[in-house]
Amino acid sequence: MIAIVDAADLYYKSIVYIRPITHMDIRPPDLALLVSLNALLQENNVTRAAARLHISQPALSAQLARLRNLFGDPLLLPSESGRGMVPTPRALALRDGLRESLRQLEAAVRDPESFDPARAERRFMVAANDNVVTMFGIELVRRIAASGGKGLRAGFCEPNLDGIVARMERGELDLILGAVQSIPPQLRAVPLSSERYVMAQRRGHPRGTRAPTLKQFCALGHVLVSTKGDFHSFLDQRLGELGQKRQVVVVVPHYNLVPTILANTDYVCTLPIRFLQKFEGQLDIFKLPFDLPEFAIAMAWHPRSEHDAGHRWLREQLKSVQL
Structure with missing residues (x-):
């Protein structure tokens, strides 16, 4: 229903407010409208763009009417599907240049040298799975809490790589944490740690506390x-190369479910040692009876954030996290 209202509203304004212009005259009060236009051109939807700008949908529709009057072009028209909007050729020509200009303006007015975590008002968003959040994110949260200020907030979300570079470019995400080979090449990255896989079982497991042989492991x-x-995973592929096969009896979507399952069964797991050491009071940990390559966990960010003082502070907190 919202999409239908959007379409009718935009169509009405496209008829009423557009006037032909022969000279572009952008005055200082109009600059704020360009921020709204940027959001509209990124979202192609009044409702989502208004939410992104933290204003009401009617207020943004009124701003779009002013923008149409300013540019002498509809800019965005209702989609034939009735959902969202379609940019005009004039809007497409504006989109990339406008986004880059606003980014440069943001960089120009920001103080690149100053960031006081005790006084700053800032939200940091990090994309990472629960394995990496357990290994690095919990300590990051502790450091943010210990910074002395009440204006810092931290959020974590799933590292869905589809469109993640664009989200970082728009400033929706600050960092990605994950295996170095999964980091998109457009981003800047530094390794945080080198990880190895180990086997874990619950304390008091009936098999005892001796490291398993390959036959026992399987x-x-x-x-x-x-x-x-x-x-089936890469580990099973490696065992197949050795002429072996293990018995996978439980599959779960999240790493943090594993310690609870181990605590209530005689099952075992093979996971990164840094993760499992967070639960060492509950688990016994053993070296694997076969070789697996180590892997690196990295943090990555968009080049737009390279010189941002607050972002640098965030990166330094993560680089100094230790076991």
């Missing part, structure tokens, strides 16, 4: 983490 019931529900 005979145990294993818990596997897979967001897709797969019962």
Whole structure:
């Protein structure tokens, strides 16, 4: 229903407010409208753009009417599907240049040298799965809480790589934390740690506390983490190369479910040691009876944030996180 109201409202304004102009005259009060136009051209939807700008939908519709009058062009027209809007050729010509100009303006007015976490008002958003949040994010939250200020907030979301570079370019995300090979090449990245896989079981497991042989390892019931529900992973491929096969009996979508499952069963798991050491009071940890390559966890950010003082502070907190 919202999409229908948007379409009718925009169509009405496209008829009433457009006037032909022969000279572009952008006055200082009109500059704020360009911020709204940028949001509209990124979202192609009045409702979503208004939410992004933290203003009401009618207020943004009124601003769009003024923009149409200013540019002498409809800029955005209702989609034939009835959902969202379609930019005109004039709007498409404006989109990239406007976004870059606003970014430069933002950089020009920001103090690049000053960031006081005790006084700053800032929200940091980090894309990471729960494994990496457990390994690095909890300590980051502790450091933010210890910074002395009440204006800092931290959020974590799933690292969905589809469109993630564009989200970082728009300033919606500050960092990605994940395996270095998964980092998009458009981003700048530095490694945080080198990780290795180990096996874990609950304290008091009936098999005892001796490291398992390869045969014993494969005979145990294993818990596997897979967001897709797969019962096979790179580890099973490696065991196949050795002529072995393990018994995967439980698959879960989140890493933090594994310690609870191990605590209530005689199953085992193979996960990064830094993650499992967070639960060492509940688990016994063993070296694997076969070789697996180590892997690096990295943090990555968009080049637009390279010289931002607050972003630099955030990166320094993560780089100094230790076990």
